[in-house]
Amino acid sequence: MTIDWQREVESRKDELLEKLNAFLSIESVLDPDTAGEGAPFGKGIDQALTYMLELGKENGFSVKNLDGYAGHIEYGEGEEIVGILSHVDVVPAGDGWTTPPFSPDIRDGKLYARGAIDDKGPTMAAFFALKIVKELGLPLSKKVRLILGTDEETYWRCMDHYFKHEPMPVMGFTPDADFPLIVAEKGFLDISLRGEVPSGEPVAEGEDTWTLASFTAGQRVNMVPDLAKAKLVGEGDVFGLKEQYQEFLLSRRIRGYAEEADDHLMLVLEGVSHHGSEPGKGLNAALELIRFLKEKVQLDADGQRYVNFAHRYLVDSFFGEKMGLAQSDDIVGKLTVNAGVFQYEREQSHLVRINVRYPISGDHETILREIDELARPYGLRVEDVDHKAAHAVDKNHELVRTLSQVYEEQTGQQAELLAIGGGTYARALDVGVAFGPLFPGREETAHQKDEHIMVDDLLKATAIYAQAIYELAK
Numbered sequence: 001m002t003i004d005w006q007r008e009v010e011s012r013k014d015e016l017l018e019k020l021n022a023f024l025s026i027e028s029v030l031d032p033d034t035a036g037e038g039a040p041f042g043k044g045i046d047q048a049l050t051y052m053l054e055l056g057k058e059n060g061f062s063v064k065n066l067d068g069y070a071g072h073i074e075y076g077e078g079e080e081i082v083g084i085l086s087h088v089d090v091v092p093a094g095d096g097w098t099t100p101p102f103s104p105d106i107r108d109g110k111l112y113a114r115g116a117i118d119d120k121g122p123t124m125a126a127f128f129a130l131k132i133v134k135e136l137g138l139p140l141s142k143k144v145r146l147i148l149g150t151d152e153e154t155y156w157r158c159m160d161h162y163f164k165h166e167p168m169p170v171m172g173f174t175p176d177a178d179f180p181l182i183v184a185e186k187g188f189l190d191i192s193l194r195g196e197v198p199s200g201e202p203v204a205e206g207e208d209t210w211t212l213a214s215f216t217a218g219q220r221v222n223m224v225p226d227l228a229k230a231k232l233v234g235e236g237d238v239f240g241l242k243e244q245y246q247e248f249l250l251s252r253r254i255r256g257y258a259e260e261a262d263d264h265l266m267l268v269l270e271g272v273s274h275h276g277s278e279p280g281k282g283l284n285a286a287l288e289l290i291r292f293l294k295e296k297v298q299l300d301a302d303g304q305r306y307v308n309f310a311h312r313y314l315v316d317s318f319f320g321e322k323m324g325l326a327q328s329d330d331i332v333g334k335l336t337v338n339a340g341v342f343q344y345e346r347e348q349s350h351l352v353r354i355n356v357r358y359p360i361s362g363d364h365e366t367i368l369r370e371i372d373e374l375a376r377p378y379g380l381r382v383e384d385v386d387h388k389a390a391h392a393v394d395k396n397h398e399l400v401r402t403l404s405q406v407y408e409e410q411t412g413q414q415a416e417l418l419a420i421g422g423g424t425y426a427r428a429l430d431v432g433v434a435f436g437p438l439f440p441g442r443e444e445t446a447h448q449k450d451e452h453i454m455v456d457d458l459l460k461a462t463a464i465y466a467q468a469i470y471e472l473a474k
């Protein structure tokens, strides 16, 4: 039997866009103020989850709501479950939109709204895909569950709750990233290194010595910081230091300036932000300022220790070389280290936060232990750690083979298997890959103003998902 999946989608286009329009109009942003029993993440997210589950019920599917944390829409028979994992929550709208973010608008073949591509558009595509399979009366030997998460943009508490109460699918995909297929993702560790303060070390004395009063850079551990500031106090030669700083900036072609106030000198350095999965790109403002402080400034003991740690292990070491952590595999490549946040307040807080992304073969406990050992002599130790294990599905797995084949059949393009340093929702599944909805070469607008998806791409994705569901569960 040959099925024209694209035609099946086209004949439901108006209905799909109408339902999606209503779904996108719900402001499903995390809102603790309206959270309560059965709606742990607030009213908007609860409304969006309920909307999808009601739609499922109206279309004759069995549905389940797990205390407002997550839900699923189910079709098919059998012991095994194929999962499709998407989410109904969105990030806050932000400013600068051409049309209101929660009033969907189609212009030049593009559907604009917060959530259009991340992840309400794809959720609706997956729903219509399941609906098509059902309406064609295709026999399935497995159950298919469209699992709806509600906290993907924050802490994934939805998935913790869901999988506490429901079985893990034997395999599945998430329409929450890129086509063709993302089959491998590095593990990652967000590590906070904290100092025991105050140490009571005396302030610096002497003519050419400065005390580091504060050092700050970065707000997010998974971004390259684009601004760093060091506040120095002391009796040193202000003019000489300013001159040296200018020379340093000039020689390294970096932007920045020194600002003199009554009781201190502030050194400001401007870098270039970049995603923390590629820490060597962009320009890490903190590490450049550390380089200057280490090479040119005689600091007090506490300040020196903090600067020395960063200089010894983080400067010029985006692949963990200086910490002895360099490793790679031929699936996702090299381990990376992003030094994302620095907060040093003399006698108050000594903090460095780093984001380590390690290959599939890496061992996170060894990595943590080694970093802790290196940091201790500098008065820092590993405290808070957020860990997500590396994730990979074998390229010969039935899931990967089937989805590749469907993608190639429907697009005429080769289904290149992607391995990334970032993370996708597929990690929530034991055997899961990311599969669309962003096609190669398309502009990435998730989390940005004027987020959109091309309407034709949305329909194409729906057709691909419909065939994928059928092939995986038949």
Ligand SMILES: [Zn+2]
Pocket: 087, 118, 119, 152, 176
């Ligand atoms: Zn998403």
